[in-house]
Amino acid sequence: MNCTQFEEALHDLDRPGTQGFASREDALAHAESCGDCAQLLTHSESLDLALRKISQGASEAQASAHMEKLLREEFRQQWAKTEGGNQRWQSALLATAAGLLLALGFSLHYWSERQPVGKVSVSPVTAPAPDESRLSEFAMNAGDWEEAATNSQSLDSDSATDFVALPYADDSMAGEGGAIVRVVLSRQALASLGMPVTDLGSADRIPADIVVSEDGAPQAIRLVAQSDVDE
Amino acid sequence: MTDDRLLERMLAGDEEAFADLYRRKHPAIYRFALHMSGNAAMAEDVTQEVFMALIREPKRFDPQRGTLSAFLFGIARNHLRKRWEQDKRLLPMAPDMEEDDFAPAASSNGSGHKPMLTFVDELESLDTIGLVRRTISTLPEGYREVVVLCELEEMSYEEAAAALGCPVGTVRSRLHRGRAILLEKLRDAHEARSVSAVANRRGGE
Numbered sequence: 105m106n107c108t109q110f111e112e113a114l115h116d117l118d119r120p121g122t123q124g125f126a127s128r129e130d131a132l133a134h135a136e137s138c139g140d141c142a143q144l145l146t147h148s149e150s151l152d153l154a155l156r157k158i159s160q161g162a163s164e165a166q167a168s169a170h171m172e173k174l175l176r177e178e179f180r181q182q183w184a185k186t187e188g189g190n191q192r193w194q195s196a197l198l199a200t201a202a203g204l205l206l207a208l209g210f211s212l213h214y215w216s217e218r219q220p221v222g223k224v225s226v227s228p229v230t231a232p233a234p235d236e237s238r239l240s241e242f243a244m245n246a247g248d249w250e251e252a253a254t255n256s257q258s259l260d261s262d263s264a265t266d267f268v269a270l271p272y273a274d275d276s277m278a279g280e281g282g283a284i285v286r287v288v289l290s291r292q293a294l295a296s297l298g299m300p301v302t303d304l305g306s307a308d309r310i311p312a313d314i315v316v317s318e319d320g321a322p323q324a325i326r327l328v329a330q331s332d333v334d335e
Numbered sequence: 336m337t338d339d340r341l342l343e344r345m346l347a348g349d350e351e352a353f354a355d356l357y358r359r360k361h362p363a364i365y366r367f368a369l370h371m372s373g374n375a376a377m378a379e380d381v382t383q384e385v386f387m388a389l390i391r392e393p394k395r396f397d398p399q400r401g402t403l404s405a406f407l408f409g410i411a412r413n414h415l416r417k418r419w420e421q422d423k424r425l426l427p428m429a430p431d432m433e434e435d436d437f438a439p440a441a442s443s444n445g446s447g448h449k450p451m452l453t454f455v456d457e458l459e460s461l462d463t464i465g466l467v468r469r470t471i472s473t474l475p476e477g478y479r480e481v482v483v484l485c486e487l488e489e490m491s492y493e494e495a496a497a498a499l500g501c502p503v504g505t506v507r508s509r510l511h512r513g514r515a516i517l518l519e520k521l522r523d524a525h526e527a528r529s530v531s532a533v534a535n536r537r538g539g540e
Contacts, residue, residue, distance in 0.1 A: 115511045121491065122507075147518050154467040155486045158370075161464065162487065165369055166362040167382045175357060175386050176350060182390050183348045 105134040110141045114148050215320075218283060267315060267324035270297060282317040286328065297325055338403045346393055357386055360404065363488060364411050370483040371415055373472045381414045401497055408498040412480070470520050478513030485510050 105113075105127065113131045116124025124131070135142045288309045291301045301310070315324040336355070344352035364385050369378035388395070388410050396406045471482055484495040485506065492510075496503045 112511075115514050116507075119492075147522070148514070151467075151514065151518055151521070152486075154464060155482075157464050158468055158471075159487045159489065162366050162369060165366050167365045167379050171361075171379065171383055171386075172354065172357060174383070175390065176354060178387060179350055179353050179390050183350075186348075 105130045107134075107138060107141055110134050110138070111144070114144060117148075118152065265326045267313075267326045268299070269324050270322055282315055282323065284313050285316055286311060286313050288312075294327075299325065299327065339398065342393070342396070342403060353390070356389075356403075360407055361386065363404070364407055366488060367408065367483055368411055368415060370468075370471070370487050371476075371479060372418070373468065377415075377418055381411050381418065384414045385410045401500060404494075405497045405500060409500060412499075416476075466524065467517075467521065470517060470524065473520060474513055474516055478509050478516060481506050481509040482513045482517065486514075 109127075110131050113124035113127050116122035117128050117131055119125050131145075135145045288311050289297075290309055291307075294310055294312065295301045299312075311328040313326050313328055314322045317323050338356065338359070341352045341356045341359075345356060361382055365378050365382045368381040369375060372378055372381070385407050389407065396403060400406075471479060474482060480499060481495055484490045484498060485492065490498065492503045492506045495506045499506065
């Protein structure tokens with residue numbers, strides 16, 4: 105072993121599991137034959153001794169007993185906070201779920217009250233176009249039509265044009281039941297549904313019956329004659 | 336019971352598990368902070384902060400990244416650095432520190448003169464323990480950490496590496512360098528005192 109190797113091994117001579125510890129005998133033998141390394145070894149061992157004394161002097165050192173109390177208190181507070189937070193979350197979730205259930209219940213109740221009186225026969229695609237000769241009869245006073253729309257009399261008994269399937273009507277829904285709803289629509293709305301509005305006179309608002317399927321989608325429309333509404 | 340099991344129970348709200356964990360881990364953390372800072376009050380504060388962090392943010396500990404001890408030592412190191420930044424006065428062995436701070440306690444030979452001790456005698460003298468301790472605190476932080484962990488806490492290189500989150504080779508090289516610096520500084524201090532003692536003796540004759 106030379107001096108460089110000795111210096112490398114020096115700090116690990118007493119540390120089991122290290123290369124320095126494994127070459128301890130060689131290092132000590134070298135120190136016996138080298139004055140400088142012998143002095144270095146002496147200094148290093150003295151430093152070890154001083155470090156051990158410092159270590160022993162502090163071996164019992166620890167934080168004050170008061171700190172454990174303080175930390176325990178903090179732990180309890182933190183845990184209570186966490187639990188409180190969890191409970192608040194659970195309450196909020198329950199409240200939201202209850203609200204959703206109530207809304208769903210009201211919706212079902214409302215819908216069940218609006219179920220159709222009977223089956224409606226609609227021929228969606230093949231239905232003939234409205235009789236344009238009768239459309240002129242539909243021009244009337246808007247106020248009268250609104251009154252008519254809210255009239256509770258049976259809609260089935262009104263005579264009117266045939267139902268015309270709406271462009272986006274679902275074929276499978278035809279004839280499967282639904283409701284007829286009388287509404288008053290503006291000329292623009294009727295035009296957007298493909299109804300001829302040029303022959304309806306000057307009235308801005310026109311009464312119509314709309315077939316609504318069970319899922320609430322409008323399926324067909326017909327115009328209501330003025331005389332039917334007047335009755 | 337393992338640290339992981341105690342931590343698991345602590346996370347489930349078991350206060351006793353936390354207390355067990357605290358009793359098991361806090362002495363090493365406290366001593367590390369004490370040796371690193373040389374200040375008991377600071378060591379107490381740092382220890383408290385470490386365990387407060389464990390209470391408040393236990394999920395920060397990731398077993399995949401290291402042991403619980405390493406995690407706690409990491410927090411302690413961060414707090415020590417913060418404290419040193421906040422209060423530069425507590426920086427150990429600042430350049431303007433008085434030379435008297437290095438001096439060992441007065442000898443009891445009644446002459447008022449310091450005896451002519453050899454370097455080795457001085458190191459072995461109980462009076463010089465304070466000097467060694469202070470000299471350790473002058474080491475650069477990286478070296479000081481490994482000296483504290485490997486020499487004063489008697490950790491293996493592997494344990495120190497885990498605590499510091501660095502490779503074993505780094506711990507080894509830092510320790511060797513730290514010890515070399517330590518010996519050099521102590522030798523310098525010894526020489527300075529020898530010169531001073533000779534001057535005092537001549538002045539007294």
